[in-house]
Amino acid sequence: MRKLIAICFLLLSSAVDAQTMLKGKLFGQSGADKEILPGGKAGWIGSANAAIANENGVFELPMDGVTDMRIVAVYDGYFTDTVSVAGKAYISITLRKKTRELGGVTITDRKGAYISGIAVGQTEIINQRELSKAACCDLAGCFGTQASVQPQTTNVVTNAQELRILGLSGVYNQVLLDGFPMIQGLSYTYGISTYPGTVVDNIFVSKGTTSVLQGYESISGQINLVTRQPEKTDRLFVNGYINSFGEMHTNANVAGPIGKGKKWHSLLALHMVQPARKTDGNDDGFLDLPLLTRYMAYNKWTYGNDREKGLALQAGLRIVNEKRIGGQTGYKAAEDEGSSVVYGQTVRYTQPEAYAKATYRLSDDHAVVLAASGFYHDQDSWFGTTSYKAKQQSGYLNLQHEWLWREKHQLKYGVSYRYQELNEDIAFTDTTLLRTYDGHYLTQLRVPGAFAENTFHWADDKVTLITGARADHHQVWGWYVTPRAMVKYSINPTNTLRASAGRGWRQVNLFSEQVNLLASSRDIVFQETLRPEAAWNWGLSHVYRFSIKEVSGTLSGDFYSTHFTNQFFPDYNADPVKATIRNFYGVSRSNGLQVEASLSFFRQVELRVAYNYLDVYRIENGTRVTLPFNARHRAMGALSYHTKNNRWQGDVNTHWFDRMSLPDTRKNPLPYQRPLYSTPYITFNAQVTFRWKTLEVYAGCENIANYRQPNPIISVNDPFSRYFDLSSVWGPTRGRELYMGVRFSVK
Amino acid sequence: MNKILTCIIAGIAAMCVAFAAPAQTTDSVKKLEIKVSNLHCNNDMPTIKKRLLNQDGIDEVTFTDIASECSLFTITYHSSVTGQPQIEKVIESTPGCDDKSSTPYKVKRKKVKS
Numbered sequence: 039m040r041k042l043i044a045i046c047f048l049l050l051s052s053a054v055d056a057q058t059m060l061k062g063k064l065f066g067q068s069g070a071d072k073e074i075l076p077g078g079k080a081g082w083i084g085s086a087n088a089a090i091a092n093e094n095g096v097f098e099l100p101m102d103g104v105t106d107m108r109i110v111a112v113y114d115g116y117f118t119d120t121v122s123v124a125g126k127a128y129i130s131i132t133l134r135k136k137t138r139e140l141g142g143v144t145i146t147d148r149k150g151a152y153i154s155g156i157a158v159g160q161t162e163i164i165n166q167r168e169l170s171k172a173a174c175c176d177l178a179g180c181f182g183t184q185a186s187v188q189p190q191t192t193n194v195v196t197n198a199q200e201l202r203i204l205g206l207s208g209v210y211n212q213v214l215l216d217g218f219p220m221i222q223g224l225s226y227t228y229g230i231s232t233y234p235g236t237v238v239d240n241i242f243v244s245k246g247t248t249s250v251l252q253g254y255e256s257i258s259g260q261i262n263l264v265t266r267q268p269e270k271t272d273r274l275f276v277n278g279y280i281n282s283f284g285e286m287h288t289n290a291n292v293a294g295p296i297g298k299g300k301k302w303h304s305l306l307a308l309h310m311v312q313p314a315r316k317t318d319g320n321d322d323g324f325l326d327l328p329l330l331t332r333y334m335a336y337n338k339w340t341y342g343n344d345r346e347k348g349l350a351l352q353a354g355l356r357i358v359n360e361k362r363i364g365g366q367t368g369y370k371a372a373e374d375e376g377s378s379v380v381y382g383q384t385v386r387y388t389q390p391e392a393y394a395k396a397t398y399r400l401s402d403d404h405a406v407v408l409a410a411s412g413f414y415h416d417q418d419s420w421f422g423t424t425s426y427k428a429k430q431q432s433g434y435l436n437l438q439h440e441w442l443w444r445e446k447h448q449l450k451y452g453v454s455y456r457y458q459e460l461n462e463d464i465a466f467t468d469t470t471l472l473r474t475y476d477g478h479y480l481t482q483l484r485v486p487g488a489f490a491e492n493t494f495h496w497a498d499d500k501v502t503l504i505t506g507a508r509a510d511h512h513q514v515w516g517w518y519v520t521p522r523a524m525v526k527y528s529i530n531p532t533n534t535l536r537a538s539a540g541r542g543w544r545q546v547n548l549f550s551e552q553v554n555l556l557a558s559s560r561d562i563v564f565q566e567t568l569r570p571e572a573a574w575n576w577g578l579s580h581v582y583r584f585s586i587k588e589v590s591g592t593l594s595g596d597f598y599s600t601h602f603t604n605q606f607f608p609d610y611n612a613d614p615v616k617a618t619i620r621n622f623y624g625v626s627r628s629n630g631l632q633v634e635a636s637l638s639f640f641r642q643v644e645l646r647v648a649y650n651y652l653d654v655y656r657i658e659n660g661t662r663v664t665l666p667f668n669a670r671h672r673a674m675g676a677l678s679y680h681t682k683n684n685r686w687q688g689d690v691n692t693h694w695f696d697r698m699s700l701p702d703t704r705k706n707p708l709p710y711q712r713p714l715y716s717t718p719y720i721t722f723n724a725q726v727t728f729r730w731k732t733l734e735v736y737a738g739c740e741n742i743a744n745y746r747q748p749n750p751i752i753s754v755n756d757p758f759s760r761y762f763d764l765s766s767v768w769g770p771t772r773g774r775e776l777y778m779g780v781r782f783s784v785k
Numbered sequence: 786m787n788k789i790l791t792c793i794i795a796g797i798a799a800m801c802v803a804f805a806a807p808a809q810t811t812d813s814v815k816k817l818e819i820k821v822s823n824l825h826c827n828n829d830m831p832t833i834k835k836r837l838l839n840q841d842g843i844d845e846v847t848f849t850d851i852a853s854e855c856s857l858f859t860i861t862y863h864s865s866v867t868g869q870p871q872i873e874k875v876i877e878s879t880p881g882c883d884d885k886s887s888t889p890y891k892v893k894r895k896k897v898k899s
Contacts, residue, residue, distance in 0.1 A: 061814075061863070063841060073839055096844050127812035128863045130841045155825035156881055156889045345878070345888070445894065499823050499854045499891075528854055531826055583826055 060099045062109070062129035064091040066116050072132065078113040080131065082106065083120060151184050151646070152636065153581055153594055158493070158504050158526045159248055160536050160579040160596055162186055164241040171678055171689040172725055173279055173738060173777050174235030175287050175311075177201075177263060182723060183676040183691050185632060185648035186243050187261065190667060193553050194750055194767045195364035195383045196328050198227045203245060203259035204598050204630040205652040205668040209544065209551050210573070212248070212256035215263050216338075216354060218393040218411040219253055223460050223481070223547040224430040225389060225415055232358045232389075234309045236277045236289040237336055239266045245630075246577035246598045247522045247540035250489050250506035251438070251450060254520045257542035257573045258600055258628070265354070268293045268303035268340050272783040279779035283314035283327060283772075287779075302341050309334040318367050319773045320746055322754045326772040328364035328383075344397040344405070353394040361386045365422075366757065375420040376467035381757035383557065387417035403442040407452075410435050421556040422757065423468035428550065433457035438489075446499075451490035456510075458483035462549055464556070471760055475562040483545055484513040502526045515570055518543050532583050536596075539576035546571060546606050548619070554765045555608060555617055559758070562608075565620040573602040573626075591637035602626035605656075614705040615760045626656040628665075644678040664699040667768050669718075671696035687727040689738075694720045698768050703752065710752050710761040716768040719745050732785070737778035744774040812865035814844065819869075820893040821876055822855045828882040830856050833890060836879045842866025855893065 064078040074095025081088025082104050089097040099109070107124040109131065116133035123129045151168040154161040162184060174180045178199040181187040188202045200208030213221035213230060221229045242262040252260070271293045279287040288310045296302040313329035320326070335357050342350035363371045365382030374380045391413030399405040412433040419426045438452030460481040466473055491506030507521040522540030529535060546568045549556060579596035605626045609618040634648040650672040654665040676691035698716045725738030747769035753762040821833060834846045837860060845861040860872055873892045881889045 061844075063844075065839075065841075094838050094843075094845055128842065128866055130866070154887075156823070156887050446891070528825060531824075531854075534825070 060101050060123060060127070060129065062097055062099070062123075062131060063095050064097060064111055064113070065095065065130065065132040066113060066135060067132050068135040075113045075116070075133065078111060078133070080109050080111045083108040083110050153592060154242075155534065155581075155583070157242075157244070158502050158524045158536070159244045159538055160246065160577070160581075162243040164243065166239065169235045169238060169241075170727065170734070170736075170781075171676075171687075172691075172723065173281075173736070173740075173779060174238075175279060176231040176235065177233045177238070177241075178230050180235050180238065180241060182693075183646065183674075183678075183689070184243075185634060185650055185672070185674045186245060186259075188672075191767050191771075192227070193383075193557060194764055194771055195324065195557065196228075196362045196385055196553075197231075197330070197364070198553055199231060200226075201230060201261060203243070203261075204600060204628050205654040205665065206258040206600060206628050207551075210257040210542075210571075210600075211259040211261060212252065213261045213263065214252060216265055216352065216393065217252065217262060217395070218409065219255070219434055220391055220393065220411060220413060222255075222432060223415070223458060224387070224417055224428055224550045225413060225432075226547070226551055227553050228360060228362070228385065228387070229389075232332065232334060232360065233263060234287065234289050234307075234334070236275065236291060236309070237265045237307045238263060239271070240264045245579075245596060246575050247524060247538040247542075249504065249524075250491050250508040250520055250522050250540075251436075253434075253454070253456070254485075254487070254508060254510050254518060254542060255544045257544065257571075257575060258598075265336070265338055266291065266293065266305055266307075268305035268338055269295070271305060272785055274782075274784040276782045277779060279777060281314070282774075282776040283317050285314035285327070285330065286312040288312075302339065304340075305336075305338040307334075307336040307338075309336070313363075316367055317772075320748075320771075322749070322751065323366050324751060324754060325364050325367055328362045330360070330362050332358065332360040334358045344399060347399050347401065350397045350399070351394070353392070355390075355392050357388070357390045359388045371420075376423055376425060378423050378468040378470075378758050381422050381762075383419070383421050385417065385419040387415060387419075389413055389415045403445075405440045407438050407440060408436070412457075421553075422559075422762075423466055423471075424473075424556050425465040425467065426462065426549065426556050428460065428462040430458065430460040430550075432459075446495040448493045449490070450492075452488070454487045454489065454508075454510075456483055456485040456487070458545075460547060460550070464549070468758065471559050471561070471758075473559075473561045475564075479549065481545070481547055482513065485510045487511065500528045512545070512570060518570070518572070534581045534583075536579045536581075537577070539574070541572065541574050543570045543572035552608055557764045558617065559753075559760045559762045560610070560615055560617045563613075563616050563618045565618055568606050568619065569604055569621050571602065571606055572604050573600050575600045588640045589637065591635065593633075593635050595631075595633045597629070597631045599630075600628040602656075610765070611702050611705075614703070622656065622658075624657055628652070628654040630654075642680055642682065644676075646674075646676045648674045650674075666699050666701050669695040669698050685729050687729070688725070689727075690722065690724045692720060692722045694718070695769070700766060700768060703763075703766070706752070706761055710763075712749075712752060712766050716747075719747075719769055721745055721770060732783050734781040734783075735778070736781070738776075740775040740777070741770050741773060745770055746773050747771055812863050815862055815864050817860045817862065817869055817872065819858045819860065819873065819876065820855055821858055822891045822893050823889045824854050824856055825889075826882055829890070830858075832882040833858065833876055833879050837872065837875060840867060840872075840875055843872070 064075045065072050066075045076093045078091040080097045083106050089099045091097040108122050110120050111131045112118050151164045172182045178189040189199050190202050192198045192200050203211045244260045248256045248260040273294050275291040277289040291307045293305040296304050311330050311332040313331050317326045338354045340352050344350035362385045369380050369382030371384045393411035395409040397407045415430040417428045436454040438450050441449045462479040464476045466476050487510035489508035494503040504524045510518050520541050524538040527535045577598035582593045605622045612618050631651040636646045638644050652668050654668045656663050673694045678689045680687040696718050703712045722742040723740045727736040750767045750771050753759045830848045837843050837846045842863040847859045849857045881887045
């Protein structure tokens with residue numbers, strides 16, 4: 039009986055105890071972000087009983103003698119709130135941040151560019167913070183603070199640029215837009231310039247072998263441009279930019295949910311470039327930069343979440359209209375196109391494009407993904423006395439099933455189809471140069487394929503292995519098998535080793551990818567039909583991460599080697615007035631080494647230094663020929679500092695280029711010869727950014743030392759002679775460039 | 786007599802327990818252990834912890850040191866507010882500490898033998 043009474047006493051005690059405490063959590067809300075408020079105060083209304091939220095935002099309040107079941111919650115900088123807790127065992131209180139505290143400055147704690155710790159292949163990620171360190175007017179200008187990608191001018195008159203990885207031409211790396219192959223053929227030459235930095239969310243740069251899922255084309259690497267996510271990006275973003283040449287860029291983005299359920303999100307981005315005034319800083323009679331006029335509209339849609347069951351969609355529509363006018367300062371496009379008196383180049387094109395990806399997730403383990411894209415490019419251009427009119431239709435279709443098996447491994451397999459129809463018409467208004475390659479050219483691509491790729495996760499994810507292969511059937515050259523493998527070994531949390539090996543191949547689009555052929559006075563001699571280019575690539579990399587008090591950093595080193603089994607390049611050496619087109623089956627190699635240190639001090643200072651060694655060559659008739667325009671040694675340094683409140687930011691970066699091998703011009707008459715090697719040079723760039731609430735003002739200078747390559751154009755005084763040549767550009771040609779701009783955003 | 790007394794006292798005690806508190810929703814504080822994999826850097830665990838603590842109903846989060854890219858999280862939560870599926874979803878939707886665009890963390894679920 040006594041025991042029973044004791045038990046009852048305990049029961050009653052616990053009941054009384056349960057009654058006397060109320061537990062809850064205190065949050066603060068600022069915009070879409072909700073965070074706990076440690077140190078916040080919660081107390082009964084009209085009572086001295088109050089509790090302080092602990093480090094987890096949790097508070098406990100005694101309920102003894104409480105009659106008015108309302109709690110007053112208080113936290114500095116937030117509106118005080120009163121909530122009723124009647125009938126509740128647990129209460130959650132969210133305080134709204136006071137407006138006067140809102141929108142002070144944008145605090146971003148994430149460093150700019152970094153090497154992914156997750157990706158199996160060596161992948162650098164360049165985010166918006168990194169892009170804000172420079173003007174980043176277009177994609178080619180977004181790599182100023184990193185060393186893996188080197189923008190290279192391919193046509194100095196129209197300022198066509200390519201993005202080189204491992205010292206190899208941009209055609210050997212695959213540029214993707216949201217994972218879709220939109221840059222190829224005609225869109226390759228000017229395409230990378232048509233994506234303004236303001237639509238970019240992240241740029242993923244992968245060196246060496248990459249996944250087979252996006253196709254067979256990637257040889258030296260992959261650049262995936264991921265545009266802003268409509269559901270996450272600023273509701274409004276406006277950017278204006280002007281440089282000292284008078285070129286103006288205007289960008290405006292609007293994003294937000296659509297419809298009542300807010301399942302759809304959309305982003306509309308508009309981009310406009312107005313031309314610079316005519317500038318000829320080196321007095322060679324040619325414009326230093328082309329007169330560029332561009333209009334772009336881009337609309338992106340997303341629906342749902344591809345990680346959740348059901349349907350998720352992503353789609354994009356884009357249209358670009360562009361006009362580039364370059365050449366001699368007296369050149370007027372409307373009157374002088376095709377003229378043999380005043381030299382000029384005009385490129386006009388319109389390019390609509392669309393892509394869509396639908397993911398249907400059947401369960402946590404199974405999903406079906408259908409992706410499709412296509413673009414049409416209509417170009418009308420003049421290169422001196424050469425008329426080049428071209429139209430291209432390209433299509434891509436991919437259907438794949440994704441299966442997560444044994445809860446950790448993932449198999450993706452499917453089928454794909456690539457389509458291309460490239461029609462080119464070439465004509466000459468001047469026949470004195472004895473060029474013979476005018477006419478109509480058709481380059482087709484019909485490639486159905488099948489692929490499978492498996493990602494294995496072993497040893498608690500210490501080892502991740504991706505193995506994949508695809509088989510594609512070229513309409514002329516038959517089957518091509520593309521095997522690829524990548525492995526990542528996380529030795530411990532600070533050291534990661536990666537290795538990759540694989541094959542890639544691609545079809546040559548001759549004139550659109552070798553635009554200098556059209557600009558040159560040389561005749562073109564076709565010795566044979568070009569086969570698709572193919573190469574093997576392998577590579578190793580090591581990443582070491584460390585953090586010592588307020589200093590954190592990453593040290594990395596990688597080496598990649600590319601071995602071509604068939605390659606195409608115009609042979610300029612056989613005859614000074616001809617370019618010979620043929621396949622090259624001999625030894626052609628690229629060996630690239632990069633070491634990089636990326637350090638962050640006190641979360642305010644970031645320093646990145648990198649060194650690249652490149653050895654790109656081929657063996658021709660027993661002689662080692664170095665690929666032109668590649669500095670064997672190259673170094674880069676970037677320093678960034680921002681104040682604690684992030685209001686001020688300063689960025690400087692420098693690039694040093696060792697001497698480069700140049701095309702052999704010794705067979706030209708003496709006035710038209712150039713040295714076999716360039717001179718080493720260095721460039722400095724700097725930018726200052728001031729942030730105030732939702733406004734950013736930035737100003738900077740590129741090529742501060744005003745370094746210019748001397749005499750970039752051969753036979754510049756006689757652009758209609760047979761020795762006129764634009765293909766010897768290896769350094770800056772436009773001199774110092776000042777710029778300023780403003781960014782305004784609404785979250 | 787003792788039995789009758791016992792029944793009466795027990796009944797009163799039970800009624801006291803039942804009616805002691807005002808009509809509240811059922812809530813109990815529970816502990817949950819979740820093993821999370823795919824952790825690659827030292828900030829992964831604090832990132833997940835912060836994300837969990839910013840959820841309603843979670844009182845406390847502790848974790849073991851990283852080992853073989855895995856860590857054991859012990860989560861104290863209120864069952865009336867959240868539950869294991871929601872907590873696992875939060876973990877798996879946490880952006881990576883060095884790659885904000887990815888959601889790399891995976892909950893290691895125990896296999897159910899059929």
